[in-house]
Amino acid sequence: xxxxxxxxxxxxxxxxxxxxxxxxxxxGSYVFTWGCVALVVALGLVQGMDYDEMLTLAYLLAFLVYLxxxxxxxxxxxxxxxxxxxxxxxxxxxxAARWLTSMLA
Amino acid sequence: MLSSxxxxxxxxxxxxxxxxxxxLMVCFFFGALSVFDRExxxxxxxxxxxxxxxxxxxxxxxxxxxxxxxxxxRSYDYAQGEVQGPLPPRESxxxxxxxxxxxxxxxxxxxxxxxxxxxxxxxxxLDHVHAFGYATIDPRSGTVISNDKLKIGSEFFYPLHYSLxxxxxxxxxxxxxxxxxxxxxxxxxxxxxxxxxxRELFTFRPRKQxxxxxxxxxxxxxxALPFHFFFAFTGLVxxxxxxxxxxxxxxxxxxxxxxxxxxxxxxxxxxxxxxxxPLASVDAMVAEAQRRWGERGMPGEVGFLGITHLxxxxxxxxxxxxxxxxxxxxxxxxxxxxxxGEVIREDPQPSSVAGINDWLTGLHLQHFRHWLLRWLxxxxxxxxxxxxxxxxxxxxxxxxRQHAKAGASGARWADAMGVTAVTGMLVATGxxxxxxxxxxxxxxxxxxxxxxxxxxxxxxxxxxxxxRSAPVAEARLSPAWREQSWVIALLCTAAPVLxxxxxGDHLLKTIAARYWPVAGFDLALLVVxxxxxxxxxxxxxxxxxxxxxxxxxxxxxxxxxxA
Amino acid sequence: xxxxxxLGLALLSALCAMGWLALGMNVHWQQVYGNVASSTRTVxxxxxxxxxxxxxxxxxxxxxxxxxxxxxxxxMALAAAVFLVAFLLSWRPxxxxxxxxxxxT
Numbered sequence: 001x002x003x004x005x006x007x008x009x010x011x012x013x014x015x016x017x018x019x020x021x022x023x024x025x026x027x028g029s030y031v032f033t034w035g036c037v038a039l040v041v042a043l044g045l046v047q048g049m050d051y052d053e054m055l056t057l058a059y060l061l062a063f064l065v066y067l068x069x070x071x072x073x074x075x076x077x078x079x080x081x082x083x084x085x086x087x088x089x090x091x092x093x094x095x096a097a098r099w100l101t102s103m104l105a
Numbered sequence: 106m107l108s109s110x111x112x113x114x115x116x117x118x119x120x121x122x123x124x125x126x127x128x129l130m131v132c133f134f135f136g137a138l139s140v141f142d143r144e145x146x147x148x149x150x151x152x153x154x155x156x157x158x159x160x161x162x163x164x165x166x167x168x169x170x171x172x173x174x175x176x177x178x179r180s181y182d183y184a185q186g187e188v189q190g191p192l193p194p195r196e197s198x199x200x201x202x203x204x205x206x207x208x209x210x211x212x213x214x215x216x217x218x219x220x221x222x223x224x225x226x227x228x229x230x231l232d233h234v235h236a237f238g239y240a241t242i243d244p245r246s247g248t249v250i251s252n253d254k255l256k257i258g259s260e261f262f263y264p265l266h267y268s269l270x271x272x273x274x275x276x277x278x279x280x281x282x283x284x285x286x287x288x289x290x291x292x293x294x295x296x297x298x299x300x301x302x303x304r305e306l307f308t309f310r311p312r313k314q315x316x317x318x319x320x321x322x323x324x325x326x327x328x329a330l331p332f333h334f335f336f337a338f339t340g341l342v343x344x345x346x347x348x349x350x351x352x353x354x355x356x357x358x359x360x361x362x363x364x365x366x367x368x369x370x371x372x373x374x375x376x377x378x379x380x381x382x383p384l385a386s387v388d389a390m391v392a393e394a395q396r397r398w399g400e401r402g403m404p405g406e407v408g409f410l411g412i413t414h415l416x417x418x419x420x421x422x423x424x425x426x427x428x429x430x431x432x433x434x435x436x437x438x439x440x441x442x443x444x445x446g447e448v449i450r451e452d453p454q455p456s457s458v459a460g461i462n463d464w465l466t467g468l469h470l471q472h473f474r475h476w477l478l479r480w481l482x483x484x485x486x487x488x489x490x491x492x493x494x495x496x497x498x499x500x501x502x503x504x505x506r507q508h509a510k511a512g513a514s515g516a517r518w519a520d521a522m523g524v525t526a527v528t529g530m531l532v533a534t535g536x537x538x539x540x541x542x543x544x545x546x547x548x549x550x551x552x553x554x555x556x557x558x559x560x561x562x563x564x565x566x567x568x569x570x571x572x573r574s575a576p577v578a579e580a581r582l583s584p585a586w587r588e589q590s591w592v593i594a595l596l597c598t599a600a601p602v603l604x605x606x607x608x609g610d611h612l613l614k615t616i617a618a619r620y621w622p623v624a625g626f627d628l629a630l631l632v633v634x635x636x637x638x639x640x641x642x643x644x645x646x647x648x649x650x651x652x653x654x655x656x657x658x659x660x661x662x663x664x665x666x667x668a
Numbered sequence: 669x670x671x672x673x674x675l676g677l678a679l680l681s682a683l684c685a686m687g688w689l690a691l692g693m694n695v696h697w698q699q700v701y702g703n704v705a706s707s708t709r710t711v712x713x714x715x716x717x718x719x720x721x722x723x724x725x726x727x728x729x730x731x732x733x734x735x736x737x738x739x740x741x742x743x744m745a746l747a748a749a750v751f752l753v754a755f756l757l758s759w760r761p762x763x764x765x766x767x768x769x770x771x772x773t
Binding site for chain 2: 021025026033034037038041045050051052053055056057058059060062063064066067070071074075076077079094097098101104
């Protein structure tokens with residue numbers, strides 16, 4: 001489709017859809033991964049684990065998570081579902097992490 | 106996204122591969138050069154062409170030098186911008202921490218000092234701001250090597266591959282991060298696209314234009330697939346703190362609480378006591394550290410020596426072992442109270458998670474001593490470059506006929522960018538090496554000039570690439586590839602010759618003396634020059650063939666050969 | 669035995685391994701021997717030889733270095749071997765005939 005854009009044969013809606021897909025792949029996955037990192041650390045802290053340990057573990061997993069989320073954003077048929085799962089899921093996980101750590105304090 | 110999983114993955118591979126490929130090329134090429142960064146430093150700074158040395162005496166040599174180091178003017182100015190109110194004079198800032206660092210490949214010793222800035226920071230998130238000073242010395246004599254002399258390997262090529270020297274808001278790190286992620290995605294999507302992955306593992310059909318390009322792309326991608334995956338992945342893990350800064354945002358209170366717990370557990374104070382204290386003999390501490398490592402069955406040299414809170418009652422000295430015999434980085438740290446020399450703590454074995462992390466990061470950062478593995482790493486890096494470059498070529502070849510017929514110019518611009526990213530990058534590299542030999546030895550801020558010349562050369566290569574790209578819009582070859590190849594051949598022949606003329610270290614001399622840092626680099630340059638000449642001649646022939654067949658109504662010799 | 673010799677043998681072993689595995693594929697066998705197919709017996713033999721040579725190569729790497737480094741050397745040696753075999757098949761296929769000396773053309 002980028003080829004079509006280069007040759008000027010797409011319509012406005014197709015371009016928006018593609019742009020949204022790319023944004024979902026890059027940004028949506030980022031939000032999702034941030035949520036995962038936060039949740040892994042928070043769960044660890046709640047279990048009394050060492051902060052550095054949990055952070056290292058979260059970082060080791062983070063880029064594998066990002067990669068999967070990124071590829072799924074392009075493989076999935078429904079763009080709406082992609083945004084809901086990645087951005088929505090990411091925000092939900094971050095929120096859960098925040099809630100868990102507030103229980104500790 | 107598209108009608109099938111495979112098609113969607115192909116789309117990702119093609120378009121992210123193309124756009125981020127230009128950045129990834131820089132990471133892989135300068136990453137490959139960075140394997141021998143210290144050796145390139147020797148070539149660039151002739152007065153450091155002697156054998157690697159162990160860490161010298163702290164008490165008699167390093168301490169006086171540390172005391173003489175002043176904050177770098179640029180670091181001082183930057184610190185001024187970060188705080189409220191005027192800073193005290195540059196020479197009067199107090200030293201807070203110092204460090205000395207060497208590896209088994211370094212003839213020189215790197216020293217740094219961090220200076221305490223008493224002013225309150227503008228950013229409420231920061232506790233305090235530091236300014237920094239550096240020195241590089243000859244450990245045999247204590248002679249300081251001017252900071253004006255740029256270590257082209259370790260201070261230019263190496264940081265280029267992970268930061269693009271673009272430090273504003275860490276933009277370079279983010280671009281490299283996206284490129285690394287694209288590499289991972291390109292490998293996975295590539296496997297999805299390439300149905301006969303194992304069956305075609307050894308397949309390379311030369312002399313078939315597009316088929317050959319695709320075969321080479323697949324071969325270089327698949328044969329070194331574990332290498333490509335692990336380097337992209339570990340690169341991301343190394344800078345994870347920049348990409349997901351949870352410690353300074355979401356988990357700030359928890360991280361701070363953790364620091365306090367750590368302080369109690371390890372006995373290493375986080376803040377100075379603001380009570381002056383003398384410094385005991387550091388040499389005695391180093392000797393004790395080496396004795397303890399020996400006792401644990403891992404005798405070794407000192408890789409890193411640091412003092413935190415120098416001159417303060419809370420000061421401590423940390424001695425780390427140079428991990429030359431294993432993948433994991435400098436470890437087995439032993440910490441001493443600075444005022445008395447007693448051992449505060451011996452770093453224990455890392456936990457399994459930390460151990461995995463250390464192995465992964467050590468795999469990437471390669472402080473180990475293993476010449477075969479280093480050369481194999483260079484092979485892997487160059488394979489990555491070949492994979493990306495053949496990707497660019499295939500992209501253009503596949504589309505230029507269509508675009509020429511439709512009057513579109515996408516293929517032309519992609520090709521020009523390809524020339525810039527491949528031969529242009531090599532032109533810039535050759536130019537900085539030649540400039541290094543030609544610039545006056547005592548030129549002030551010599552390193553800055555060398556860097557400017559590098560970027561200027563690359564810019565010129567870009568302009569040249571775009572200027573000469575018109576034939577691609579007519580489905581022919583751009584002459585820029587051939588022309589820049591000749592320039593590379595010229596530069597890479599000139600560099601060793603100039604090295605001989607300016608330093609007297611010609612190949613016969615360096616090979617006879619077995620001084621491989623310089624001999625190896627000169628030889629490598631000559632090999633590159635030879636390959637460049639061969640490439641230029643082949644490209645010249647290909648261009649002529651196309652001109653001959655373009656007139657006829659038959660298909661040109663660069664016809665599509667679909668997979 | 670000095671390390672450099674062990675590593676040299678490890679590289680050679682990796683090269684032979686990849687050569688044998690390539691010869692086990694019909695398309696590459698034909699690059700070496702023309703349009704003569706290999707017998708099922710030969711295919712089995714070269715595959716076994718290939719697998720053994722892979723193991724030998726790994727053991728040689730392990731005998732030279734600490735396991736954390738040896739594993740990396742081995743993986744990279746295999747990559748180098750794949751490149752070399754691919755280029756031999758394209759430019760000097762007859763050289764691979766040395767790996768199967770019992771085969772008469």
